[in-house]
Amino acid sequence: MSGTGPGEAMAHETFDTILVLDFGSQYTHLITRRLRELNIFSEMLPCTQKIAELKFKPKGIILSGGPYSVYEEGSPHVDPAVFDLNVPILGICYGMQELAYRIGTDNVIAGTHREYGHSNLKAQSVNGHVDRLFEGLEDSMRVWMSHGDKLAKLPEGFHTVATSDNSEYAAIAHGEKLIYGLQFHPEVTHTQNGTALLKNFAVGICHCNQNWTMERFMEEKIADIRRTVGEKGQVLAAVSGGVDSTVAAKLMKEAIGDRFWAVLVNNGVMRLNECEQVQRDLSEALGINLTVIDGAKEFLDGLKGVEDPEKKRKFIGGKFIDFFEAEAIKIEEAAAKDPNRAGKIEFFMQGTLYPDVIESLSFKGPSATIKTHHNVGGLPARMTNGQGLKLIEPLRSLYKDEVRALGRALGIREELVMRHPFPGPGIAVRILGEVTEEKVNIARQADHIFISEIRKAGLYDQISQAYAAVDPSRAVGVMGDKRVYGYIIILRAVTTTDYMTAEAFNFPWDVLQRIMNRIVNEVHGVCRVVYDITSKPPGTIEME
Numbered sequence: 001m002s003g004t005g006p007g008e009a010m011a012h013e014t015f016d017t018i019l020v021l022d023f024g025s026q027y028t029h030l031i032t033r034r035l036r037e038l039n040i041f042s043e044m045l046p047c048t049q050k051i052a053e054l055k056f057k058p059k060g061i062i063l064s065g066g067p068y069s070v071y072e073e074g075s076p077h078v079d080p081a082v083f084d085l086n087v088p089i090l091g092i093c094y095g096m097q098e099l100a101y102r103i104g105t106d107n108v109i110a111g112t113h114r115e116y117g118h119s120n121l122k123a124q125s126v127n128g129h130v131d132r133l134f135e136g137l138e139d140s141m142r143v144w145m146s147h148g149d150k151l152a153k154l155p156e157g158f159h160t161v162a163t164s165d166n167s168e169y170a171a172i173a174h175g176e177k178l179i180y181g182l183q184f185h186p187e188v189t190h191t192q193n194g195t196a197l198l199k200n201f202a203v204g205i206c207h208c209n210q211n212w213t214m215e216r217f218m219e220e221k222i223a224d225i226r227r228t229v230g231e232k233g234q235v236l237a238a239v240s241g242g243v244d245s246t247v248a249a250k251l252m253k254e255a256i257g258d259r260f261w262a263v264l265v266n267n268g269v270m271r272l273n274e275c276e277q278v279q280r281d282l283s284e285a286l287g288i289n290l291t292v293i294d295g296a297k298e299f300l301d302g303l304k305g306v307e308d309p310e311k312k313r314k315f316i317g318g319k320f321i322d323f324f325e326a327e328a329i330k331i332e333e334a335a336a337k338d339p340n341r342a343g344k345i346e347f348f349m350q351g352t353l354y355p356d357v358i359e360s361l362s363f364k365g366p367s368a369t370i371k372t373h374h375n376v377g378g379l380p381a382r383m384t385n386g387q388g389l390k391l392i393e394p395l396r397s398l399y400k401d402e403v404r405a406l407g408r409a410l411g412i413r414e415e416l417v418m419r420h421p422f423p424g425p426g427i428a429v430r431i432l433g434e435v436t437e438e439k440v441n442i443a444r445q446a447d448h449i450f451i452s453e454i455r456k457a458g459l460y461d462q463i464s465q466a467y468a469a470v471d472p473s474r475a476v477g478v479m480g481d482k483r484v485y486g487y488i489i490i491l492r493a494v495t496t497t498d499y500m501t502a503e504a505f506n507f508p509w510d511v512l513q514r515i516m517n518r519i520v521n522e523v524h525g526v527c528r529v530v531y532d533i534t535s536k537p538p539g540t541i542e543m544e
């Protein structure tokens with residue numbers, strides 16, 4: 001898989017690409033992020049990528065950092081064919097060590113001490129292209145290091161272009177070829193001028209066009225969807241009202257108009273009035289006719305007695321597919337009467353994002369399964385083989401904030417673009433243990449109060465995601481001089497940029513008190529409210 005889902009090849013034709021080969025560093029994806037912030041398209045692939053199988057020619061290649069030591073047996077090495085592409089190469093940390101090791105295996109050794117954190121870098125000019133990496137930057141800057149190995153000597157043909165207190169070879173460049181190495185990490189924000197340095201590489205050295213904008217992406221994507229779907233093809237789309245599927249739906253609508261069928265499955269664990277609200281929003285704001293299928297009873301029946309979080313998730317994920325399959329058949333039958341819309345449903349659209357794709361492409365393989373996301377790992381084979389449905393994921397190369405920017409470019413109003421994410425398994429993963437209708441109702445009401453008060457306090461856009469969960473253990477309270485014995489509501493609100501790590505939101509105390517007051521007074525069956533201050537890690541954003 002070399003990033004050529006429907007439309008991916010297109011992006012490479014229109015936009016210059018910097019290929020990032022991932023050796024497993026926790027920072028690798030930040031390299032693609034930084035480049036995209038510079039309006040340069042960048043794609044990340046595992047370091048094991050065979051260059052012959054690449055479907056495009058990158059303008060430059062970056063070898064990332066990684067947790068291994070190049071000289072150890074079993075450590076990953078890049079396909080030597082990258083050097084035959086004759087494009088500039090930048091190695092970062094492990095990536096630089098890899099470059100040096102390939103020239104001479106004794107070029108890299110274990111250092112006497114590890115170096116983590118800030119370091120003072122001194123750039124020195126040599127001459128010619130060698131100096132381009134640090135062009136326009138101050139000679140002295142603070143950089144971020146994270147390594148234990150080091151270069152034992154300068155690899156043949158290279159010059160030293162920067163040193164630091166602890167690294168004699170903090171940056172190197174080849175005398176003739178456009179090959180560069182950095183011991184430090186320009187992609188992390190702790191490195192001063194890190195982005196400027198990446199720009200020097202991508203623009204100054206690789207000559208990339210800085211034309212990766214959401215407006216351009218939108219135009220290209222629409223053209224691409226038209227090409228993929230053809231003149232007659234019909235698309236069934238899973239639309240939840242969340243940011244991703246709303247933006248994807250609008251894109252489809254622009255591309256193929258009424259040959260696009262948007263379907264929301266009410267799984268019985270949506271928020272208060274959510275299905276109606278989403279149907280109205282999509283129709284009024286975007287002109288999208290959304291069909292809501294009511295599966296509430298079937299989902300809730302199936303969830304009876306299920307306490308294990310993974311079992312809940314898998315049940316809901318599987319049931320979603322049953323409903324979509326049945327709907328595809330229904331739509332085909334109904335559409336058969338209309339010559340404009342008749343035809344087989346050939347495509348199935350989902351709002352999958354780049355972080356999901358990265359996770360499954362990572363060189364390390366999918367990380368330990370913490371939880372099974374309902375749409376990740378793809379659909380069951382029967383969905384894509386049996387019915388011949390082809391998956392369309394128009395946002396699979398984008399990060400969340402890029403999706404939001406695309407939404408704005410498509411004219412979607414701010415309130416919809418800024419909606420907090422809501423997971424496919426919904427409230428079911430916000431009720432600890434067994435899901436019952438009673439607990440769903442309690443969670444809904446508490447959540448509604450929580451979110452309304454957050455909006456009233458003007459805090460909604462400062463928080464990345466917020467919700468109320470139900471702890472089914474009960475606590476004793478006193479109300480109106482009477483003993484009560486009720487559930488505990490857990491409030492959770494986090495701030496994050498990538499949803500991979502998160503911090504609890506620092507609430508003004510009076511807002512929390514107002515929320516507590518309303519919940520215990522208005523939600524029957526609840527007698528305590530607690531605020532979850534756990535960060536991620538060690539917590540996760542959802543409860544289960």
Ligand SMILES: Nc1ncnc2c1ncn2[C@@H]1O[C@H](COP(=O)(O)OP(=O)(O)OP(=O)(O)O)[C@@H](O)[C@H]1O
Nearest residue numbers: 238239240242243244245264265350351421422424
């Ligand atoms: N209740 C639902 N009905 C139909 N499709 C759904 C439903 N819930 C999720 N999906 C599908 O699963 C995909 C992934 O869900 P996810 O929650 O990550 O995205 P989203 O709901 O579109 O956006 P957000 O992340 O803002 O909630 C959606 O893009 C959508 O295609």
Ligand SMILES: O=c1[nH]c(=O)c2[nH+]cn([C@@H]3O[C@H](COP(=O)(O)O)[C@@H](O)[C@H]3O)c2[nH]1
Nearest residue numbers: 372373374421422423424425499540541542
């Ligand atoms: O569509 C989804 N289907 C799922 O199964 C799912 N599980 C978690 N999430 C969302 O992912 C982000 C990270 O959540 P966690 O820290 O709980 O893993 C948060 O934004 C969660 O809401 C899901 N989204």
Ligand SMILES: NC(=O)CC[C@H](N)C(=O)O
Nearest residue numbers: 065066093094147148149
């Ligand atoms: N961050 C890195 O890429 C580390 C590379 C190598 N494992 C070292 O310790 O030097």
Ligand SMILES: [Mg+2]
Nearest residue numbers: 240242422423
């Ligand atoms: Mg969602």
